[in-house]
Amino acid sequence: MDFLTQQPLYVVLVTALMIWAGIAWYISRVDRRLAELEQRIKR
Amino acid sequence: MMGASRTAVFLPVMKYILMLGGLGLGLLLCFKPSLAARKPWWWRTLAIAAVVATTVLALWPPIGGSIADVVFEGRVNPIKQVPCYVVPDVASATTTDDGRTVMQTADARTPALRVTLTMHAPVAAAIRDAGAVPMIILMRRAESDLQFTADAVMAIDPPITLPYITALEERARIIFFHVPMSWIATIAYLLSMIFGIRYLRSRDMAHDDAVVATASVGTLFAVLATTTGSVWAKFNWGSFWNWDPRQTSIVLLLLIYAAFFLLRSAIDEPQRRARLSSVYAIVAFASVPFLMFVLPRMLTSLHPGGKGDAGGIGPLLSPQSDAINPTKQVLFALSLFAFTMVYGWLVNLRIRTLALQRHADHQPS
Numbered sequence: 001m002d003f004l005t006q007q008p009l010y011v012v013l014v015t016a017l018m019i020w021a022g023i024a025w026y027i028s029r030v031d032r033r034l035a036e037l038e039q040r041i042k043r
Numbered sequence: 044m045m046g047a048s049r050t051a052v053f054l055p056v057m058k059y060i061l062m063l064g065g066l067g068l069g070l071l072l073c074f075k076p077s078l079a080a081r082k083p084w085w086w087r088t089l090a091i092a093a094v095v096a097t098t099v100l101a102l103w104p105p106i107g108g109s110i111a112d113v114v115f116e117g118r119v120n121p122i123k124q125v126p127c128y129v130v131p132d133v134a135s136a137t138t139t140d141d142g143r144t145v146m147q148t149a150d151a152r153t154p155a156l157r158v159t160l161t162m163h164a165p166v167a168a169a170i171r172d173a174g175a176v177p178m179i180i181l182m183r184r185a186e187s188d189l190q191f192t193a194d195a196v197m198a199i200d201p202p203i204t205l206p207y208i209t210a211l212e213e214r215a216r217i218i219f220f221h222v223p224m225s226w227i228a229t230i231a232y233l234l235s236m237i238f239g240i241r242y243l244r245s246r247d248m249a250h251d252d253a254v255v256a257t258a259s260v261g262t263l264f265a266v267l268a269t270t271t272g273s274v275w276a277k278f279n280w281g282s283f284w285n286w287d288p289r290q291t292s293i294v295l296l297l298l299i300y301a302a303f304f305l306l307r308s309a310i311d312e313p314q315r316r317a318r319l320s321s322v323y324a325i326v327a328f329a330s331v332p333f334l335m336f337v338l339p340r341m342l343t344s345l346h347p348g349g350k351g352d353a354g355g356i357g358p359l360l361s362p363q364s365d366a367i368n369p370t371k372q373v374l375f376a377l378s379l380f381a382f383t384m385v386y387g388w389l390v391n392l393r394i395r396t397l398a399l400q401r402h403a404d405h406q407p408s
Contacts, residue, residue: 009213013102020098024091027388034395035081041402 055362058372065376069383070230078387079249079394090388093381100374101219105198107179108207110150110158113191115209117184126197127182128152128204131160133175136167146170148191151177161185162193169196176200206368210279217275219374222359223382225268225293229335231261231386232300236328239321248401249394251317254324255307256393260386262300269293280345288342288349292334299327313401 072086082090107128116123128151135147144167150156160182162170170178170193179197184190208215235258242250272290273283284290303323310316343350347357359375 009102013099016098016102017095020091020094024094027392028087030392031081031087031388034392034399037399038081038395041399 061372061376062379065379066383069380069387072384073387073390078253078391079398082388082391087388090384093377093384097219097378097381101216101378104203104205105179105201106207106213107204109152110156112207112209113182113184114188122183124181124183124194125207126179128177128179130154130175130177131170133171158189158191160191160193166193166195173199179204203370206371214275214278217271219378221268221271221275223378224264224271226379227382227386228261228265228268229331231257231264232328232331235261235324239324242317242321248313248317251321252394252397254321255397256390258300258303258324260389260393262297264386265293265297285345287345289339289344289346292338296331296334299330303327
């Protein structure tokens with residue numbers, strides 16, 4: 001806990017990375033689902 | 044003398060090459076292999092890697108200023124502490140009668156610049172333990188521009204440091220998020236206008252999809268730029284909203300593009316909707332250069348680059364070599380590239396969704 005209170009920038013870094021991970025997961029999922037629909041239409 | 048003048052020309056040129064390179068490469072990859080087809084795996088991986096690298100490099104490296112920064116701040120406020128990137132000469136250490144240690148220290152980026160540093164025993168012990176390596180020390184200006192006080196050792200031999208920017212300090216890190224978002228919103232509206240022209244010439248509905256996709260993701264970036272700017276304003280200027288010319292102009296821009304989406308939602312017939320919204324996208328873009336570049340520079344502003352600003356057009360665009368730091372410039376180019384890739388990916392998803400929607404509308408129910 002001392003580390004986190006003395007180095008608040010690392011908390012910001014970890015939070016920002018977690019938000020980006022969530023966004024990346026969501027976008028990848030939408031991308032994959034769109035690709036599946038596009039394949040289905042092609043067939 | 045010749046070397047110094049060459050550096051004075053080379054650094055600003057490199058600065059613009061890096062910025063245009065980051066933005067240009069990102070835009071090129073948005074259109075390659077195709078704006079409307081699924082991006083290949085390496086493209087998606089590159090986009091995620093660029094964003095992660097930008098976030099880590101913007102938030103992780105310590106800020107280390109120069110001795111000139113400590114002098115500048117110390118002349119205004121004698122008790123102001125500035126993290127300074129220096130190389131202490133441990134061998135030169137002597138002890139004064141009152142038990143303090145005096146040490147010669149060189150600026151890590153300008154080794155010829157040497158000053159005297161005075162410190163208490165715990166700080167001296169930390170420096171001696173580290174040895175004569177580059178480190179970031181929290182310093183204050185003492186009696187003169189050559190005498191300083193060391194208050195603490197912040198980081199020892201950091202692999203990367205970010206420059207100290209007066210009046211911004213740690214808050215300067217948001218530059219790598221807020222500014223690219225704002226620039227990309229402007230480029231998005233330009234692309235929307237270009238696709239509007241292409242639609243009017245070809246009447247191809249794929250171009251109408253591109254008009255909507257570029258403008259909608261551009262508006263998302265404009266909203267994010269406004270939000271990050273508000274947070275920055277709160278901690279730098281004291282309130283979330285100041286009706287600064289640049290803040291006012293982005294609100295006007297958002298209202299103009301809100302009307303674009305209202306217009307589209309009000310028309311049911313696809314061809315008519317596409318034709319009118321293409322014309323609107325072209326007309327709306329006419330206001331963008333005025334609102335983003337002209338108006339904020341004509342009026343006095345809290346933002347850099349306003350009327351009467353001694354810093355000229357601001358630390359990011361100014362060709363003055365003292366506003367240039369290679370680490371900052373490379374990182375800024377990387378952040379432009381990363382956010383352009385994110386923009387390209389979101390536009391790609393939006394175009395593909397609109398194409399599928401149109402296909403579904405044409406299917407017999």
